[in-house]
């Protein structure tokens with residue numbers, strides 16, 4: 001046996017030299033707003049728990065009730081004996097909330113994206129038979145779904161609908177699928193959905209959106225697309241993902257999405273937790289409003305301090321720093337002040353655009369936001 005052939009020592013040394021090696025950091029306790037790490041309490045500005053539901057009492061109680069009655073595991077894949085009543089209820093609820101005829105659960109968003117794209121585009125006899133158009137900044141799971149299929153991949157510059165239209169005009173492929181993050185995970189920017197729908201209609205292309213960072217946060221429903229993907233591990237605070245669309249689409253995917261067919265169903269207690277979380281969101285609309293307030297306040301404060309922000313109206317508010325080393329140094333300086341903001345580096349983001357990715361939550365108090373703003377003012381001062 002030998003791993004030598006993969007030259008890991010050399011490759012890993014290269015990563016370290018470029019400040020691109022990564023490490024899991026142990027969290028002793030907590031998610032949002034506070035975590036304990038290495039015995040120190042930090043305000044967490046790096047979770048996707050946008051509504052502060054991860055440790056909500058009503059959700060925990062509903063989950064514990066379900067757990068006591070039914071135990072933990074699903075026991076099998078959905079198509080075998082793993083699809084329980086609570087899964088079915090959740091699928092119906094998700095279809096109703098998003099306004100689509102039908103929805104289906106996937107164990108993770110990563111698997112949903114790979115499964116859907118592969119099921120639609122994976123059976124081609126020639127790569128010219130299908131083309132997938134993806135925004136250059138799409139999430140890795142969408143790109144991997146494209147790689148898994150046999151279709152040709154075209155990546156248009158971020159939000160560049162003109163380039164997308166130009167390609168659609170010139171391509172003669174039978175199957176065309178446009179795929180985009182709705183809110184881009186590392187930028188917080190939003191895809192121009194109305195324009196994309198118009199484009200897809202003009203060129204008889206299908207449109208799929210990944211709303212991982214929007215589902216649960218919207219006060220207005222999005223216009224309908226062919227394929228809607230939402231995740232449950234972010235604003236909803238639980239785990240998993242779903243795809244919504246027409247009855248035919250979902251029926252087909254249940255038979256053909258390999259990442260659905262060949263994997264164990266999510267523990268039903270997670271479905272119970274998710275249903276409880278959806279109830280909380282409906283009953284506590286202040287959470288979405290509080291988050292909006294924090295976003296507005298942070299943006300205007302940071303613009304005043306002169307940081308390079310992105311045109312994001314979402315809970316994701318990155319500060320572009322540039323190189324990986326400086327970004328890590330800034331993150332470390334914030335940490336000294338009790339503020340946890342992760343440094344995002346290539347390959348997660350393009351080279352030269354390393355950033356501090358701040359995410360806000362309804363669980364943050366006004367005081368937490370004030371502390372973030374003054375900590376950033378201090379490190380800004382130190383830099384200058």
Ligand SMILES: *Cc1c(COP(=O)(O)O)cnc(C)c1O
Pocket residue numbers: 107108109110111113139141181183185210212213231232233240241
């Ligand atoms: C997080 C994320 C996913 C993956 O979802 P998981 O449920 O965490 O696997 C997919 N797409 C986007 C845009 C994401 O941000």
